[in-house]
Amino acid sequence: MQPASPWLLLLLYCAVYFTASSPGPAAAAAGGSSFVFEDNFDIMWAEDHFKTSPDGQVWYLYLDKKTGCGFQTKQRYRFGWFSMKLKLVGGDSAGVVTAFYMCSDLGAGPERDEIDFEFLGNRSGQPYTIQTNIYKSGVGGREMRHMLWFDPTADFHTYALLWNPHRLVFYVDRVPIRVLKNTEGPNDFFPIEKPMWMFSSIWNADDWATRGGLEKTDWKKAPFVSTYKDFVADACQWKDPYPACVATTTKNWWDQYGAWVLSADQQEDFSWVGRNLVIYDYCKDTERYPKLPPECSL
Numbered sequence: 275m276q277p278a279s280p281w282l283l284l285l286l287y288c289a290v291y292f293t294a295s296s297p298g299p300a301a302a303a304a305g306g307s308s309f310v311f312e313d314n315f316d317i318m319w320a321e322d323h324f325k326t327s328p329d330g331q332v333w334y335l336y337l338d339k340k341t342g343c344g345f346q347t348k349q350r351y352r353f354g355w356f357s358m359k360l361k362l363v364g365g366d367s368a369g370v371v372t373a374f375y376m377c378s379d380l381g382a383g384p385e386r387d388e389i390d391f392e393f394l395g396n397r398s399g400q401p402y403t404i405q406t407n408i409y410k411s412g413v414g415g416r417e418m419r420h421m422l423w424f425d426p427t428a429d430f431h432t433y434a435l436l437w438n439p440h441r442l443v444f445y446v447d448r449v450p451i452r453v454l455k456n457t458e459g460p461n462d463f464f465p466i467e468k469p470m471w472m473f474s475s476i477w478n479a480d481d482w483a484t485r486g487g488l489e490k491t492d493w494k495k496a497p498f499v500s501t502y503k504d505f506v507a508d509a510c511q512w513k514d515p516y517p518a519c520v521a522t523t524t525k526n527w528w529d530q531y532g533a534w535v536l537s538a539d540q541q542e543d544f545s546w547v548g549r550n551l552v553i554y555d556y557c558k559d560t561e562r563y564p565k566l567p568p569e570c571s572l
């Protein structure tokens with residue numbers, strides 16, 4: 275395939291932008307109130323590498339040669355709409371990974387479920403890549419990689435997850451870029467049981483992130499800073515003891531029929547992303563998986 279010209283991409287982007295009208299995310303945005311950091315999050319590590327704006331609404335994560343840092347929600351959630359606005363490290367960010375993810379475990383527990391957005395930095399002027407991944411009961415290796423249709427270091431963009439018992443959808447702005455269905459069969463790979471915390475972090479991954487680890491982090495450019503704001507969790511907050519967050523009520527917009535399927539417009543956008551922006555899909559990687567994982571054929 276020939277690389278698409280920037281103008282064609284721009285044109286397509288405009289088309290996507292103006293057709294994307296998803297009832298769910300729009301509704302969530304309208305209800306999105308400002309989150310006070312201390313009330314909702316804890317810093318996971320390296321408090322001295324974390325800053326907020328004077329009004330507490332914008333959060334800066336720093337990475338230098340010594341360490342990165344990260345924060346997590348105080349609460350766990352099971353199902354809902356989770357979104358964050360991020361502006362990624364600009365300039366030379368090769369080797370730097372910024373993440374926004376959900377995980378059922380506070381460490382890398384062997385039974386964890388996890389849903390990841392990872393932003394892989396690059397040399398100045400080279401495009402960022404967005405990697406998504408899913409773990410179920412400690413099993414991962416479900417990576418997809420996408421190009422973006424904008425420069426994620428120039429401004430804030432919204433990255434969101436819609437998670438209900440039927441679908442898991444990764445959104446970039448209002449465009450669905452990845453969809454996992456719950457097929458409820460024996461070959462299903464849908465994380466459903468475990469409530470999850472939401473995490474954000476920045477770290478050095480120059481052993482693999484940029485051009486497969488060939489491009490190393492240039493520490494002369496440190497500190498590297500990623501910026502976060504406007505977190506929304508329009509979601510079911512988990513409360514021990516069980517039962518909580520069981521799908522017995524349908525009053526939440528994120529678990530109504532409209533959020534179980536993509537609308538026609540969303541489907542169109544999703545197909546466009548699939549045709550133009552996917553640069554890696556584990557379901558096509560027969561070198562890595564001579565026998566593809568079963569969910570790939572569902």
Ligand SMILES: *[C@@H]1O[C@H](CO)[C@@H](O)[C@H](O)[C@H]1NC(C)=O
Binds near residue numbers: 395486
């Ligand atoms: C970095 O830029 C190179 C060259 O344009 C590209 O091949 C690569 O996919 C980009 N992203 C990463 C994460 O390596």
